[in-house]
Amino acid sequence: MALYNDTVMEHFMNPQNVGELENPDGTGTYGSPVCGDMMQIQIKVEDEKIVDAKFKTFGCGSAIASSSMATSMIIGKTIEEALELTNKEIIKELGGLPAVKVHCSVLADKAIKNAIYDYAMKNGKVYAALEGYDPNEDEDEHDHDVPEEE
Amino acid sequence: MRNVYLDYSATTPVKEEVLQEMIPYFTEKFGNPSSLYDKGLESKEAVDNARAQIGALINADAKEIFFTAGGTEADNWAVFGTVDKLKEKGNHIITTKVEHHAMLHSCQFLEKQGYEVTYLGIGPDGRINLEELEAAITDKTILISVMMVNNEIGTVQPIKEIGKIAKAHKILFHTDAVQALGNIPIDVKDLGVDMMSMSSHKIYGPKGEGALYIRKGLRISNYLHGGAQENSRRAGTENMTGIVGFGKAAELARVHFDEHVKHCSELRDYLVDRILTEIPDTMVNGTMEARHPGNANITFKYIEGESILLMLNYVGISVSTGSACSSKSLEPSHVLSALGVPVEMIHGTVRFTVGDFTTKEDIDYVVENLKNIVEKLRMLSPVNAQKGW
Structure with a gap:
């Protein structure tokens, strides 16, 4: 009996891709310490492919584990592919999270989107998945209004 | 791996002497205390003995002393029994923002039924303001309920002064003493309380047993209805093992009170001193003066409490946290909020409570591990002392 499964615990205790890049091509953050979870992600892009990614996360076990998993998942992917990554897929790859954690602690898809948005802005790139996207718009969606019972 | 339990405010293990007292009441001494033959009377005597041990x-x-199925039932009985008894007199209750949920949620339930509830705030020392209390009293006030010792920050309320105010206004005064029992001196006559909730499993007794002290001459409505147990005040066949265990635990708490307080406060102070001096960007929440002897509530800035808890658990250390992420409701601690701790810091707060079985080696083990864990999590964190929040 444990709060998290072994995969989640492994990514929490030994997170992959921790830190900051020296010259990142894009930086994105999502969440805030006030909400209890905040993630920063940086990407290195070569030929439209994410060749490296690093993260820093303030948050609970699932926030850290999902950050580790998400960065592992996007390295080697094209920008277009990375933009399609959903929290659902990250959670699936982690082998599931407690229901109460799903809404508030998985920030990776937004943080990745924000990092790519930053890269697109700096390099004058246009991606269909980012059309009309505003990195600050969805903050309210990150709410804590979930039912108590699982 | 070493196992270090530092969550004695959550619950305590049953002491061996307590367990030995309980065991015969599972098997050979199984009589119902309401029965009139010897086997019943033997049980009745044991209940009355436990009652006296707790009274002492x-x-x-x-x-x-009226036995209940724990502190929660005692709180519920005190509140619902009082409002029912005094429904003709008024509909206003005064309590605090930092009560246990057993009290807060009972009051919130009553608000939905049309009752008025005033929730007093606390100062930086964790205590309510007595003038504010007095100002909140109306001619409809029927109950004041203020917890004696806070379960999260261990701060002690000025119960005697509150008792005087309640008496002067002829208002019933209840206190939740679940965390206080066995940890600070309690003299109900001197304190002037009308009702007081207690729990067995916080003082090395079994879970599922508690008691409500109701001052002689005071009659509130019953909460559980049925048989004539507990002098017809609380129905239900007595939980014999629970009652006998609670009684023995209370006796041990009384006899060993001074050494318990000394042992816990020395180790707690040692823990606090080491953390504050050896780990940067840490702070203690709530005053250290007249505090629960085992309680240390500490904020580790720039990191999150559930992560700390998980990593401590990984090395065999048990603590609790005020972080929203660790609670099912995802709400940060209402106590730390009331104390004025910024939300981002509440998330990084850990409660350590030491107890009778804690050793100095345990504390050293905890501090050494904490140092590594805090450093590791700060490496992971996008916020830090240089960048700020």
């Missing part, structure tokens, strides 16, 4: 711990008469 708080300077109450045995007859003023």
Whole structure:
């Protein structure tokens, strides 16, 4: 009996891709310490492919584990592919999270989107998945209004 | 791996002496205390003995102790029994923002039924303001309920002064003493409380047992209805093992009170000193003066409490946190909010409570591990002392 499964615990205790890049091509953050979870992600892009990614996360076990998993998942992917990554897929790859954690602690898809948005802005790139996207718009969606019972 | 339990405010292990007292009541001494033959009377005697043991711990008469199925039932009985008894007189309750949920949620339930509830705030020392209390009293006020010792920050309320105010206004005064029992001196007569909630499993007794002290001469409505147990005040066949265990635990708490307080406060102070001096960007929440002897509530800035808890658990250390992420409701601690701790810091707060079985080696083990864990999590964190929040 444990709060998290072994995969989640492994990514929490030994997170992959921790830190900051020296010259990142894009930086994105999502969440805030006030909400209890905040993630920063940086990407290195070569030929439209994410060749490296690093993260820093303030948050609970699932926030850290999902950050580790998400960065592992996007390295080697094209920008277009990375933009399609959903929290659902990250959670699936982690082998599931407690229901109460799903809404508030998985920030990776937004943080990745924000990092790519930053890269697109700096390099004058246009991606269909980012059309009309505003990195600050969805903050309210990150709410804590979930039912108590699982 | 070493196992270090530092969550004695959550619950305590049953002491061996307590367990030994309980065991015969599972098997050979199984009589129902309501039965009139010897086997029943033997059980009745044991219940009355436990009642006296608990009374002795708080300077109450045995007859003023009524057994319940824990602290939560005691709180519920005190509140619902009082409002029902005094429904003709008024509909206003005064309590605090930092009560246990057993009290807060009972009050919130009553608000939905049309009752008025005033929730007093606390100062930086964790205590309510007595003038504010007095100002909140109306001619409709029927109950004041203020917890004696806070379960999260261990701060102690000025119960005697509150008792005087309640008495001057002829208002019933209840206190939740679940965390206080066995940890600070309690004399119900001197404190002037009308009702007081207690729990067995916080003082090395079994879970599922508690008691409500009701001052002699005071009659509130019953909460559980049924048989004539507990002098017809609380129905249900007695939880014999629970009652006998609670009684023995209370006796041990009374006899060993001074050494318990000394042992816990020395180790707690050692823990706090080491953390504050050896780990940067840490702070203690709530005053250290007249505090629960085992309680240390500490904020580790720039990191999150559930992560700390998980990593401590990984090395065999048990603590609790005020972080929203660790609670099912995802709400940060209402106590730390009331104390004025910024939300981002509440998330990084850990409660350590030491107890009778804690050793100095345990504390050293905890501090050494904490140092590594805090450093590791700060490496992971996008916020830090240089960048700020």
